Amino acid sequence: MYEFDNTAIARELELMSDLLEIAGADRFRFLSYRKAAGMIRAWPEQLSKMAEEDRLTEIPGVGVKLAGSICELLHHGTFSELEALKAEFPAGLVDLMRVPNVGPKRARQFFDKLGITSLDALSEAIESGEIARVGGMGDKTIANIRRGLETHLGHLDRMLLMDALPLAERIVEELLKHDAVIDAVPAGSLRRMQETIGDIDIITVSEDSSAVMEAVRLLPATERVLASGDTKTSVLTASGLQVDVRVVKPDQAGAALQYFTGSKEHNVHVREIAKKHGMKVNEYGVFRIGEEGAEGERVGGATEEEVYSVLGFAQLPPPEIRHDAGEIEAALAGDLPRLLELSDIRGDFHLHTTSTDAHSTLEQNRAMAAALGYEYLVVTDHAENLHMVRGMTVTRLNEQWAEVDALNVDRGEAPYILKGIELNIGRDGTVDYDPEVLASFDFCIASLHSGWGDDGAKATTRLLEAMGNPYVDIIGHPSGRIIGKREPIALDIEAVLERAAETGTMMELNAYPDRLDLKDTHLRSAKRHGVRIAIGTDAHRAEHMRYMRYGVATARRGWITADDCLNAQPLETVRSWFKRSKLSS
């Protein structure tokens, strides 16, 4: 068997879809690959396991044919139809398709007429003027493709949510100052709180669209206007992020917000449901379909609640979970759980101080926790074996504990401080310190800080071993990924979660915005296994504690509720969730 996790399988199917599109295959054929890929990416169970049990066709969008291709992929590392297409069209053509203003048709033409198979070759053809030999390439189209290529090369990596969200919030604030703007709300992947953002979508509500379009072109953040019409203006900001602002009338606001929040997969499914009810949903409202397909009576669209309720939904699916991964069925039936909210959070479970590699003191952290309205906080500096950050020796731990005790005495309204530590999981799965020292903490996090080059099996074994330790309460940033910088370790996540459930070990959701680890799909698996989640910001400055919003957003994307989350519990319950509460003393 080859090592294909669900994401890797989804990638191969997407490649297949792209190549089919370039090849000019039937639209619904290549869309079926893309649809299945999207479903698999969000699927909570590993497909390799499902394949062994011959259950792949249980996945919506996967039929007998695709199940066969996935099995072939798992056994041989590829599948024959993909190989045949790769032989015909170099994989580099798919890179061309990613360039803004180049789609499958142009990519194909560039290949057929000029033999272009890479971004470099495209760039050369543009500069040499060769590209004009392809039909339909006027000066403006060529200039647009050149700009698209520059953007693509300059921003191959998407922007982190933490970078995009504050920018979007500033733009919204700016637009709301304008007299013509009744309301302005971020939509798209930003509203879904996806971990990275390709561009910013903002919906504005106004009776005077031209005034709003003008205001957008004149925004302080606007570096260049990419396109501007009656209802939509796209601008590029100095940071290279594209901002699309749309104007709608007040009675269309809900329909527009629903439409532009997506995801695409969610909306396709919603429109299918509309169709079954003899209705149609677009960005302007919900309509009954009249005689001979004519647009009939408008039945809703002023608010998002209205859009969903006229389609028969018992509940409004929260934006964070709109991936068409079961939320539609649950919302129709009224079975959606109440997801975790920022206001449920009573404390933070991963904080560093100046005692090791951070920039704020324990007291500064406590002041921030108080400002955030927390009941408690923790100190979890690095343990002794992480020498490069001056890991805590027993002597220095004693000093820190004395400080904690002093702060906790007569604390008045101030949050209570729990004594924790971030242990290092060694090459053999053991951790820092003797058992007597470990027993002195209120709780312990254990994290991998070494062996990034190891294979997934080795790292998995280390985690399984560490979870057997009766003093290890939480596994910190389990996959070790750093978005855009370090790939996640190829853990056997199912094995890890099974062991976590057995041993009563919690999994961290590290809220640091370039980690967000565990991620949404793994959180959903954790929930299925009954594994509890502890959110920690991993703050290295007191201000970083504000990253909790990204942690909560990710938790929501993983369907986590307050009952699943350590941070949502009062202090007495928090203590009872630690393993040591069950050890006989």
Place this chain on the structure above:
DNA sequence: GCCGTTTTCGGCCCGACTGTTTTCAGTCG
């Protein structure tokens, strides 16, 4: 290629913007 409370065959989500081939194709979301 998938799927079925209209269907095992015949459907499969929808509209805006741009540029050019000037009546529509390509791209995007």
